Amino acid sequence: MPSAPRPFPAPADLLGETLHLLRLTGTLYCRAELTAPWGVDVPALDGSMTLLVVTAGRCLLEIDGAGPLLLRQGSLTLIPHGTPHRLRSGPDADTEPLFDIPVEQVSECYEIMRHGGGGDLTHATYGVVRFDHVAAQRLVAQLPEVLHIDAWDDDAANWLNSTLRLISREALALRPGGETVITRLADILVIQAIRSWLDSAPEANQGWLAALRDEQVGRALTLIHRAPERQWSVAALAQEVGMSRSAFSARFTDLVGESAMRYLTHWRMQLARMHLRRTPEPLSAVARRFGYQSEAAFCRAFKRTFGVPPGNARQAADDAGPAARGWDGAPTR
DSSP states (O other): OOOOOOOOOOHHHHHHHHHHTOOEEEEEEEEEEEESSOEEEEOOOTTOEEEEEEEESEEEEEOTTSOOEEEETTEEEEETTOOOEEEESSTTOOOEEGGGSOOEEEETTEEEEEEESSSSEEEEEEEEEEEOSHHHHHHHHTSOSOEEEEGGGOTTOHHHHHHHHHHHHHHHSOOTTHHHHHHHHHHHHHHHHHHHHHHHOGGGGSHHHHHHHSHHHHHHHHHHHHOTTSOOOHHHHHHHHTOOHHHHHHHHHHHHSSOHHHHHHHHHHHHHHHHHHHOOOOHHHHHHHTTOSSHHHHHHHHHHHHSSOHHHHHHHHHHHGGGGGTTTTSOOO
16 A cells, blocks of 8 residues: 655745754854944954844944945844955044954853954954854855844844843843853844845845745755655656656756756765764765765765765864864864
8 A cells, every 4th residue: 555645844844944954053252342443354264154243332344345334233244154354433443353353261162352442332242153064054155245134223123122132231241151141142143134034035035045945846855855865866856746757857957056966965975074074983884874885985976076085074073173073163363
């Protein structure tokens, strides 16, 4: 007797699953007390996202090739791709390199910066974070260069106003447990900012995000994401989502930008690399975990994807120590 059809989540829930994978790692938070005139030159932070919450005062954000953006009290700004930028009290203020400015190190992941010429005060909380999961990385790759929300101008952003007020209170009076509170709240801010962009930006209806929202292709992506070890074929995926093989193949490639089998391989390899960096599991077991019947086939696929064998990826993680297991997103001073 044939088995009952497998239930699928509604297309909107597929985005929810992806947002669930937005777990921040490699986090470093800085509470900045800045008095005019002041300026900070932030270098490229490859593979990281920066988060800036202005809790008192205002400042200018400058990125090469774009006009200055005024960041007011209560605003939230994400720079998703680690793009170099400058923050300053005014257009004529000199800037200093970020890592040349002394800080008070409160803990491994929290510091306080006091900087400037003694004039008007700006308080800001600045975070450097990263996402390790491949789904989160794909989503972040589609975000714009700057994502800015001015909470005080948006009646619909009550959640942001409340969260910013709590961050402000915790940042201005670092009470016991305050570091943990700020970290958790920052996680929420990042996810909520991305959700706001997903709801309003035309770019959120393109590429991989559009594929997640598509009824058939979104279901196929969910099958791959949930069970990458399955011996998927184009025909099997097409059957699962109720399409012909040719129609499914064309639609998948058109929306995602690569074929279903290429996507499956890339998805497996990204997960495998993350797994190798975190566990000492033998390569043969890792190969089986991600759908390869032999270690040799897995190694060939890994090298085609990353240019190095899987053993090299694990050795690089071992050489880097704790940094490769969560702290490679936050530069050290």
